[in-house]
Amino acid sequence: MALLVQKYGGTSIADAERIRHVAGRIVHDRAAGNDIAVVVSAMGSTTDELIELARSIAAAPDPRELDLLLSTGELVSCTLMAMAVRELGADAVSMTGAQAGIRTDTAHGRASIVALDPKRVRRELDRGRIVIIAGFQGTTEDSDVTTLGRGGSDTTAVALAAALGAERCEVYTDVSGIYTADPRVVPDARQLSEIGYEEMLELASYGAKMHPRAIELAAWYHVPVLVAGSAEEAGSTEERPGTLIHDLETPTGGEMASTGEMEARDRVSGVTYERGVARITIRAVPDRPGIVASVFEPLTWGNVSVDTIVQNASADRLTDVSFTVAKADAGAALDISRRVASEIGAAECVSDTDLGAVTIVGTGMQNAPGYASRMFRALADAGINIEMITTSQIRITCIVAEAQLDEAVRVLHAAFELDKP
């Protein structure tokens, strides 16, 4: 008998019919002998509708008020789900974030979980009940309701799985798992059966179906996460199709040699992309200690979130600093950069707002430099110019023209043979 934490997103529970369908799956998994704790998002587009309602009253709603307002979406879905499960003859109980013991800091709208005491969840599970928990929310020490921001319900589910020592956390969504690339862009993209936390983190950072924050938490606590579709038939929990995000086993030396698994590991897992990228370049920045801080501190104060930063090697003690921001922030970023440039004696600032990022992700890349050259060659052969390059341990990202982004994804998916198992 396993303890499973399941999370259902808004699309999976958008109306009464879909709630009943999901309730059927939950009861099916309980009947198979598992203890089940369920985390739900708000139904369909409820959260957006509540935000719209708030904006019809106040252009910039107070964050504390907005949090209490938004938290009602998950209260509605968790009570309805508990009712639907009970209708099927199983025993269920709903819980607010507070009742589930989710304590957060006071950063309304983007609160972090500081402690999770699952004793009440545990007590109800021990009584044989299915526990349905409102995702996305917690309370501060002062009993003020907070929301966890984007990806909040995923974070609730993983945190709860960690606190309960669950066998695994199952994230059900409207896609059937994690793919080698976005199937809307690459028709022959293939679903992965498993992926490591770090690779998933890189994929997720560019739009995959789980929030990086929840994956980080899962990695830290070694919680296996199954990403799967909620629409399919339930089947056995053992053989459920989907993508398992977990600690990939590192083969020992002997195994490597005998099974050839080393090659299998050293490969690209997927291609991911991001539209709407803008690049700002500050030219001829005097290269002295502290100069980068004086560029980026004002951007932080101006609430501009910077993605990628590249600083070239300097010539004549002058260097070019480039960074990318979301297209929406480009105007603000350019204004701030121009002010800073004149203060620090840099030459000029230029921006390019029609860019996108394409990324290949895979473990072991750092030690196999052939990947970078294969990537650059594949893009070159397709006539796609690379504007900027950044790499990490398990990722290579190229900034290209947004108009060529889809083509870049397809070219790389083919170049790394991701359509083949």
Next chain:
Amino acid sequence: MALLVQKYGGTSIADAERIRHVAGRIVHDRAAGNDIAVVVSAMGSTTDELIELARSIAAAPDPRELDLLLSTGELVSCTLMAMAVRELGADAVSMTGAQAGIRTDTAHGRASIVALDPKRVRRELDRGRIVIIAGFQGTTEDSDVTTLGRGGSDTTAVALAAALGAERCEVYTDVSGIYTADPRVVPDARQLSEIGYEEMLELASYGAKMHPRAIELAAWYHVPVLVAGSAEEAGSTEERPGTLIHDLETPTGGEMASTGEMEARDRVSGVTYERGVARITIRAVPDRPGIVASVFEPLTWGNVSVDTIVQNASADRLTDVSFTVAKADAGAALDISRRVASEIGAAECVSDTDLGAVTIVGTGMQNAPGYASRMFRALADAGINIEMITTSQIRITCIVAEAQLDEAVRVLHAAFELDKP
């Protein structure tokens, strides 16, 4: 500087525009130097919509789940109201029932307040903030959310006014106060400027705009309650039009003689009515101790709520017992009564389902029997037959044919000259 607790009902805050209008009134009263705590109901028909949503999932939703679901309606309205007040430049903070310190028993769907610790409300008021509280809800000792049942937000407001020692509780609604009769039935019905708790209780029991339970609480704690319209211009809080429900001063003997106030007090305050009344009569019940209990206990077990009970003087140790129930309960009541009748050896059961109740209310009636005869005469002159009579200290109720109910109300309103101040 007074401390006022204001309550706004669902119709007064049914949309963003009306929320802004009410926010304007609140800020106006705060600017006049008052401390303000506000209790809000759910917007418009939200509660009914949530009940419908629950019923689309479960025919008989679990009461604990339903309570948490319904409580979201008031969370939405209190956060929006706090935002609207802040938009007008005043400082406001919303609170859930739990945050406002409202502790209840565990009777989900009809919980009673067992304790109210307003220290957080007080703290926020002391900081100069307007506090907006979600009505209709509280929490149990186990932190489960409960709702207070019908009239719940009125009860929240009065309880809070009592706990805070507020100068008065103001209940704003879509009518401008309490009338001598329903203006839809009696066009020349007159608004009362004041009324005692007990009279109001009798009026409210038959459909006036405040719940009897909230009035009982106000009477117990001597909280003056102003019932007024929310649509009018705010004006001065001192001279706000409406009906004040409070302890009517009892004149001393000397004053009575000199001012003639005694007469003024000994008068009918209003006429009220209830449609859809059914009467069940059990004939020839053996008149022995315990017999009435054996009739009414099974009705209680069958969840039938009995309004008025009349037992005639017995002849030959046989008595007739009549009682009224809501028309919707008539079938169940008749079935149960027939079973009981055969068990206790009564003759037969008959029912009449097309009745209504008309009631005159006024202090001092008991000591002035002329009122009863005037009431009976007025009805007789109009050709209205009286089916059943019950009286209390401050009320006389006649059960009449439902078809003649409106006419009965008009006749009595005229007979007691209620159109004259």
